Amino acid sequence: MPPASIPPPPPLAGLFRIDPTVVYLNHGSFGACPGPVLQAQARHRDRVEADAVRFYVDDLWSMMDRSRSALAPIIGCHARDLVFVDNATTGVTTALHNIELRPGDEILTTTHEYTACLNNTREHARRAGASVVPAELPWPMPDTDTAYERVMSRVTDRTRVALISLVTSSTGIRLPAERIVRDLDARGIDTILDAAHGPGCVPMRTDDWNAAWTTGNCHKWLFAPKGAAFLHVRRDKQPGFRPLILSNDAERLAAAAARTGRPAWHHEFDYCGTDDVSAKLSIADACGFIGSVLPGGIEAVTEHNRAMCLRARNTVCEALGVAHPVPDGMLGPMAAIELPPTSPDAASVKDALYHDWRIQVPVWDTPGGRPVVRLSAQIYNTDEQFEYLGEALRAIVR
Numbered sequence: 001m002p003p004a005s006i007p008p009p010p011p012l013a014g015l016f017r018i019d020p021t022v023v024y025l026n027h028g029s030f031g032a033c034p035g036p037v038l039q040a041q042a043r044h045r046d047r048v049e050a051d052a053v054r055f056y057v058d059d060l061w062s063m064m065d066r067s068r069s070a071l072a073p074i075i076g077c078h079a080r081d082l083v084f085v086d087n088a089t090t091g092v093t094t095a096l097h098n099i100e101l102r103p104g105d106e107i108l109t110t111t112h113e114y115t116a117c118l119n120n121t122r123e124h125a126r127r128a129g130a131s132v133v134p135a136e137l138p139w140p141m142p143d144t145d146t147a148y149e150r151v152m153s154r155v156t157d158r159t160r161v162a163l164i165s166l167v168t169s170s171t172g173i174r175l176p177a178e179r180i181v182r183d184l185d186a187r188g189i190d191t192i193l194d195a196a197h198g199p200g201c202v203p204m205r206t207d208d209w210n211a212a213w214t215t216g217n218c219h220k221w222l223f224a225p226k227g228a229a230f231l232h233v234r235r236d237k238q239p240g241f242r243p244l245i246l247s248n249d250a251e252r253l254a255a256a257a258a259r260t261g262r263p264a265w266h267h268e269f270d271y272c273g274t275d276d277v278s279a280k281l282s283i284a285d286a287c288g289f290i291g292s293v294l295p296g297g298i299e300a301v302t303e304h305n306r307a308m309c310l311r312a313r314n315t316v317c318e319a320l321g322v323a324h325p326v327p328d329g330m331l332g333p334m335a336a337i338e339l340p341p342t343s344p345d346a347a348s349v350k351d352a353l354y355h356d357w358r359i360q361v362p363v364w365d366t367p368g369g370r371p372v373v374r375l376s377a378q379i380y381n382t383d384e385q386f387e388y389l390g391e392a393l394r395a396i397v398r
């Protein structure tokens with residue numbers, strides 16, 4: 001039976017709109033946007049509504065540039081190499097659509113990639129008569145070398161492109177992506193780096209890593225409103241690079257871009273038809289928020305979350321009497337933990353956690369078979385909440 005009261009959230013949780021009766025341990029799935037950023041978003045929307053013509057014709061461009069300039073130093077790149085998309089799924093799919101595959105080509109990926117990205121990759125391959133080759137990543141994950149070797153062992157002379165996560169979705173593992181990108185590049189293979197869990201999640205050095213395409217969400221760990229993601233395109237890939245949706249200026253891009261004084265591809269991506277762009281405009285505000293919410297700025301936030309995640313992982317593993325499935329060096333602010341063999345199936349555990357204990361945390365099946373719980377640590381969480389999770393899980397799997 002759950003205790004009478006759930007552990008209270010810390011004072012910083014007051015900045016968020018999370019239901020205080022829920023122990024929210026799943027920042028990783030959809031993020032959580034703080035009140036000050038939502039207020040900034042409301043101001044952007046008001047500005048649009050005050051004079052939509054002026055906004056979409058004149059003001060939009062410099063407002064997008066404001067977000068680009070704020071984000072670029074956080075992810076280690078130049079603002080001119082960045083555009084915005086709605087989410088990482090769109091970022092991956094946009095990159096795929098700009099790659100011309102031939103029949104017989106192979107797209108290399110891993111068994112820990114995000115399902116929607118894999119679905120789009122398979123569909124893109126199918127249309128071209130190409131195939132998708134998933135490198136089998138182990139679970140539990142012993143070390144970075146194993147992850148690296150498993151990926152590289154599936155390279156063939158038909159591999160054209162790779163799709164690799166920086167931090168995997170269901171297992172929360174920080175892959176050695178920079179090493180994989182570099183060594184694939186040396187073999188003439190381009191990489192789409194899926195950094196959905198990138199900005200604000202783990203330190204990023206986009207230019208140094210030099211993937212052909214890097215996409216990542218701002219609405220997860222950077223605290224932007226939902227519908228805010230970036231797509232970084234390496235300069236040699238920018239000529240001819242197009243959004244999924246062509247808009248009014250598509251046939252006269254150079255002239256239109258000259259009018260707004262900006263790179264043609266920014267012009268094309270910044271307006272893909274009338275849309276609520278307030279989440280993208282709020283990326284700049286989210287960068288300001290994460291930079292000031294803790295003394296020490298964004299680095300302090302990522303370090304705080306990672307340290308809390310490691311403590312949480314220890315607490316839950318101890319409560320369940322299970323081993324650490326991933327070495328510390330491969331973890332950021334998320335950790336997946338395998339439930340013991342006595343555990344009911346994933347859906348039953350998730351239901352019991354939510355309905356009986358008021359804990360919002362994902363529980364899912366893994367390639368290895370046993371259900372895992374994936375916890376996320378964020379500044380609105382406390383160690384006590386993870387102790388409560390450990391207690392709940394122990395009672396449920398008994």
Ligand SMILES: Cc1ncc(COP(=O)(O)O)c(C=O)c1O
Nearest residue numbers: 087088089114165168169194196
């Ligand atoms: C690794 C990874 N890639 C892509 C996505 C998709 O993100 P979105 O739903 O914002 O497109 C996720 C979502 O959790 C993810 O974890």
